[in-house]
């Protein structure tokens with residue numbers, strides 16, 4: 101199900117393209133014919149992971165559907181920075197209604213296309229707040245009815261558009277505007293939050309996958325796979341946010357890579373409620389390597405001794421590695 | 433119908449909004465100097481010819497080598513490849529097998545009889561080259577390509593210098609040397625063999641030459657006096673190798689050969705002795721392995737072939753069928769004698785203590801000066817104090833390897849060319865180094881180095897067949913593609929892919945990329961995710 105890795109080119113496996121590879125083996129993003137579904141001039145911050153992730157996903161979906169695609173967007177950065185009316189950065193039919201109803205609107209669009217007999221496919225997309233919190237009721241309904249929509253969540257682990265508030269996707273210990281680095285337990289607390297991919301699996305969806313902006317080939321393969329399936333599908337993409345996470349603008353991809361390589365963000369695919377494959381960690385790093393680069397975790401490192409909660413985060417990462425078999429060579 | 437104002441407007445494109453105005457720094461595509469190129473004594477543009485080889489364009493790759501070095505098949509075998517020691521990939525997994533690919537390209541050219549690229553129109557200038565070794569041949573090649581008429585004179589009956597009379601055949605087969613020399617001769621170079629030039633100014637004047645490049649090498653063996661009942665049992669290494677090559681009477685080596693010295697020549701003699709039937713070949717070296725000047729691969733191969741080494745030892749005297757050595761002790765000031773002696777079996781002693789330059793033909797040339805250690809003094813252009821007389825290779829102060837010699841040949845040719853045209857030659861300024869820190873090694877797949885096949889041991893001890901085999905088309909391609917392309921764009925499309933603002937414009941194969949400054953916000957992702965470090969971020973002027 102995952103993409104076939106091309107071996108033994110100097111970089112053919114991991115780079116966007118490579119002059120030595122057959123064009124069909126290069127990423128969609130390597131092609132000058134890519135749709136650029138999200139074009140220049142948008143107002144996202146420098147180094148925005150969400151802008152990158154959305155273009156990656158939609159360009160791959162455009163190719164997979166022969167450009168027969170409509171996108172429905174929840175409120176959030178992705179909507180605000182692309183479409184300050186009357187200007188838009190979208191180069192595909194695109195619809196925005198409310199913060200919490202993107203899944204329901206997408207269901208309606210898919211129904212309309214079916215009624216009109218048009219072979220047009222539908223993607224609904226939103227941030228983690230719009231997906232895991234306010235939009236979850238509509239989304240669960242869309243899942244449960246198995247409506248023919250691919251829902252994509254761009255997870256930047258907080259309500260970034262309104263000034264970095266905590267969402268149910270914010271990791272423990274992270275500092276946000278609503279979980280300040282103050283008091284007895286600084287930052288977000290342990291024991292809260294939820295995993296939307298696992299919840300999606302609990303709906304027995306035909307396809308659930310996670311991905312990051314650091315592994316383009318993997319991401320594009322998952323979008324292509326999802327667009328080859330009908331029914332409700334869910335894709336959860338980790339998109340670092342330089343502003344909200346407090347890392348340099350050129351480290352967006354590196355942060356996504358470290359999140360996956362330390363095990364805190366497991367990259368996997370599930371079919372009919374069961375995990376069928378996971379992207380193995382290539383060069384495992386301790387969670388500290390990931391946390392240290394971000395100001396939202398700075399309070400873990402400001403004391404004379406390491407904060408014991410780093411070890412708890414490491415335990416979460418280790419659990420993911422066991423649970424999703426992220427290191428096949430290491431027997432759990 | 434009265435519509436709300438907002439929906440009366442046509443949707444406009446965000447591309448009206450030039451977000452490039454937010455930028456405080458901008459990406460700039462750069463070329464950096466890869467460590468392989470930086471260390472190559474012949475000045476080869478290794479990363480560039482590997483780039484050509486990676487796409488299977490072997491002919492273009494070979495011609496790119498030729499631009500700096502006319503002897504790729506020789507160099508791919510006999511060079512000690514400092515490039516591989518410096519290779520950035522050595523710190524990622526293992527160095528790129530540059531020498532093996534160079535050899536593959538050189539052999540392919542010989543197999544297909546590819547000629548050198550054509551020469552420039554004749555300039556009417558004549559240059560005399562003295563010495564048909566690697567330096568002289570390289571100079572002749574480059575001078576001929578530049579349109580000058582070149583005559584090479586050499587005292588030996590055949591051309592090649594140390595490539596023929598110094599490096600044993602099992603390292604460098606003679607048909608390879610012959611083929612690469614022939615390609616140079618085919619450019620119209622005149623080769624006069626068996627001619628020793630003693631009166632240099634006379635030879636220049638008599639031949640009507642406009643300039644001269646002398647590279648006669650260093651082949652006077654350094655000797656020491658040792659008490660010995662029979663002086664004929666002491667041979668010198670370079671003379672011995674020369675004699676074997678000339679195939680006259682096989683020198684009487686005996687069954688037990690002791691070689692004194694720690695350089696590559698000592699190993700060459702010991703390995704040769706094994707091939708000529710010596711039961712024992714023992715190297716006596718006064719320091720430890722760490723100080724040994726010989727190349728470590730050569731030592732390993734010699735040991736594999738049964739050569740023994742007595743570290744921290746000097747030869748004290750020769751007896752009748754035995755040799756007495758004295759143990760040394762290492763101190764900060766170097767090895768010192770211990771007074772402890774040992775007698776080992778030995779029929780012959782071969783001295784491999786280094787070579788000196790035969791300065792006789794140059795002594796009387798006006799203006800030529802010499803260094804205290806017996807080399808010829810040259811300026812930055814390799815010219816001696818005698819206008820129009822240039823020197824290179826082992827004759828001038830430098831490391832004595834054939835790669836350095838080939839590099840001197842090229843350098844001298846460029847300066848001689850400028851001298852003949854009445855100008856000066858200034859090499860292009862070097863790019864800043866492409867250090868490993870600038871690379872993003874994440875993007876390179878794991879790929880182990882390709883191992884060259886080796887001759888089976890029995891034939892390495894009894895014959896002069898070549899020890900190392902070559903790569904084939906597929907292994908050479910694989911190995912070339914292990915190159916990281918340090919500091920030079922290889923069109924992986926990463927910058928084009930990772931820009932969140934679509935501000936990288938892809939110009940097409942071979943043309944690279946351009947930044948669309950209307951939209952580049954200066955986030956730096958392209959530079960950070962460039963695998964080979966070919967993008968710099970520079971501050972905008974405010």
Ligand SMILES: Cc1ncc(C[n+]2csc(CCOP(=O)(O)OP(=O)(O)O)c2C)c(N)n1
Pocket residue numbers: 150175176177178199200226227228229230231256258259260261262267
């Ligand atoms: C019903 C409603 N409540 C609150 C808001 C204000 N609001 C707009 S965007 C946003 C945060 C969006 O967060 P998320 O969905 O994670 O997307 P991000 O901006 O992080 O990409 C909020 C709270 C709103 N537009 N509608």
Ligand code: SF4
Pocket residue numbers: 466467468469478479482518519520521528530914915916917918
């Ligand atoms: S990886 Fe290639 S360019 Fe870099 S040092 Fe090695 S051979 Fe040279």
Ligand SMILES: [Mg+2]
Pocket residue numbers: 227228229254255256257258259260
């Ligand atoms: Mg968010």
